[in-house]
Amino acid sequence: MNWTWFHKLASPPHAYRIAARLLPWFGWPAGALIAAGLYGGLVLAPADYQQGDAFRIVYVHAPSAWLSMFVYATMAVAAAIGLVWRIKLAHAVAAASAPIGASFTFLALATGAIWGKPMWGTWWVWDARLTSELILLFLYTGVMALRASIDDRDRADRAAAVLALVGVVNLPIIHYSVYWWNTLHQPATLTKIGKPSMAGDMLWPLLVMMLGFTLYYAAILLIRLRAEILRRERDAGWLTTELAR
């Protein structure tokens, strides 16, 4: 089998063009799925018998929380590829992913707080999920801060990659330790936050939203990747001809 197409992916000019070509294939389905999911979640789904309409924020909250972890995993895989095979494009993917992941983490925290206010009567509780999400946000900021503090691009890439990998080893430990800490310290009144078994007409919009958010992440990643390639290759010859076309 001919694998040249695969190797070509790692070259910035090719990636730059392919990203542009792929963008509509992710962008439009993402928009359609999010629209359908929102309609299903906000209009079609029945109100929850306990939480009323307030539960509907789950259609933004849960996909954000899912992506906050998915993006970190993507970032870590890209970082590992960049570190092992020294593929600069993989580092560009990791660099482009970090702010997106941090944004999703922040969104998950914010929607969680907004959801918590009517449900628990307070904006913030030291719940295990919330706390590990907060630590995840700190990990993202650490990776971004390290990248931003190093002037040399190559060194910044690889240092951030090492940190992302250390973080991914630590994530399960953080998650379970926070879970354990929480069950010891908190009264068990908040068990309702756990995933309740959902009725079918509530569940499908959620799954649609999750898929839509994931495609949205892919679309944003492609846009950011193009910007990242532009920034990294600003002195390269191919870019001048590419932009002149």
Added chain:
Amino acid sequence: MERTGIFSAACLAFRRDLLLAFRHWGQVAQPLVFFAIVATLFPLALGPQLAELREIAGGTLWVAALLASLLGVELLFRADHADGTLEQMMISGQPLAMLVLAKGFAHWTVCGLPLVLLAPLVAAGLGAPPAANCTVMLSLALGTGILSALGAIGSALTLGLRRGSLLLGLLVLPLAMPALIFGARAIDLAIHGDSARGPLLLLSAMLVLCVTLAPPAAAAALRISAE
């Protein structure tokens, strides 16, 4: 030419770091004083009632130890980086991870161990009963080891950066949070007269994980930083 074995090389690195530390005794004492000062801040901020302080003694000790070891670990590679010793270590043909482990252990001996020995004194000041001293020391002994290992990674990543010390905290503190949870919990259990076996075992597991995985990661980070 005869080659030095891995273990004798590690022992040499360990001895060298200890010797350097004893020649600059003032630098070694600074994190200790810092530990005592941070622990003093809590009673001043929260009030002098020993009954209340006892409730937060575990957390106070651990937060103070966390900050103090952060202060100490910053110096782990800095001098060696500045005078070129680090580059000599890299081209010496010895596994860098092993030398990092030796350096980390030396760092723990001069920075973590005195802190562990000082801890019962601070704990007594916070109203912890003498019966808890054993757990206090054990929990901090395991904990400072974990912090030295995690700190070595952070210190290697931020080597030679402007405002590296602030960044070091940003990188290392989130990673150290699980250790903080179990360490403070162990002391808390001991103060209330319960068995602290569970959290201590978990801390030991974390220490084993850190000691095995952190040296290669720190070595990789050093190679990146020293290029």
